[in-house]
Amino acid sequence: MSKDIDAAAPFMTAQEAQTLTGYEQIKGILTGRFAPPPIASVMKYKMHAVDEGRVVFRGTPDASVLNPMGSVHGGWYGTLLDSAMACAVSTRVPKGFFATTLEYKVNIIRPIAVGTSVEAIGETDHIGRTTGVATGKIIGVEDGRLYATGSTTCIVIKLEPPKAE
Numbered sequence: 001m002s003k004d005i006d007a008a009a010p011f012m013t014a015q016e017a018q019t020l021t022g023y024e025q026i027k028g029i030l031t032g033r034f035a036p037p038p039i040a041s042v043m044k045y046k047m048h049a050v051d052e053g054r055v056v057f058r059g060t061p062d063a064s065v066l067n068p069m070g071s072v073h074g075g076w077y078g079t080l081l082d083s084a085m086a087c088a089v090s091t092r093v094p095k096g097f098f099a100t101t102l103e104y105k106v107n108i109i110r111p112i113a114v115g116t117s118v119e120a121i122g123e124t125d126h127i128g129r130t131t132g133v134a135t136g137k138i139i140g141v142e143d144g145r146l147y148a149t150g151s152t153t154c155i156v157i158k159l160e161p162p163k164a165e
Contacts, residue, residue: 009035018159022093023052043079045120047087053124055087058141060117072112081106081136081150084122089132089154092124096159099132104152110145117141122152130156 012034017025028034030050040046045059059080067073082104089099112118122136132154138147 009033011035014159017098018096018161021095022090022097022099023050025098026050026055026087026091037083039079040083043076045080045083048119050087050091052091053088055084055091055122057084057087057120057122058117059120061112061114063114066114072114074106074108077108077112077138077148078104078106078150080118080120080138081122081148082152084120085134085136085150085152086122086154088122088124088134088136089127089152089156092127092132093156097156098159099154099156102131102153102155104150106148106150108148110147112138112140112147116143118147128156132156 009032012025012028027050029036030047036047044062044065045057048058049056057080061072061076065073065076082101085104086099086101093099118138118140120136120138122134124132124134126133134152136150140147
């Protein structure tokens with residue numbers, strides 16, 4: 001379960017990332033040890049739950065994320081799903097590695113109305129030496145309706161040791 005994040009929490013340093021598993025890194029964001037990525041504030045969502053291979057974000061779109069037709073922009077769905085799916089993959093990488101999105105796909109099933117609370121659930125399907133695969137879905141918190149599904153492939157990269165100064 002998420003807690004209110006201290007806005008003064010520091011971002012994770014490269015040195016800290018080297019010593020933590022991906023699960024420890026992502027869990028550190030949930031618990032407030034590390035600052036959440038700024039995109040979460042801009043896009044009106046936050047991390048809600050973390051388990052190995054599974055991450056849940058919750059969000060409620062407002063008028064700031066509408067497209068020219070007045071509906072929630074597809075990029076909002078994509079950003080929310082990308083965050084959940086890529087973080088799910090990240091929870092499975094070992095110390096000294098990180099994962100980032102290589103490509104993703106989103107299938108929008110129905111529109112999300114402004115003010116509707118949803119959760120994006122990302123679950124890892126595979127983690128290998130160089131790639132990870134995950135799927136995701138956006139579900140209404142109150143109505144339980146399925147709003148979108150997604151899939152991703154992430155690249156798994158070895159972190160470079162910090163350079164001596």
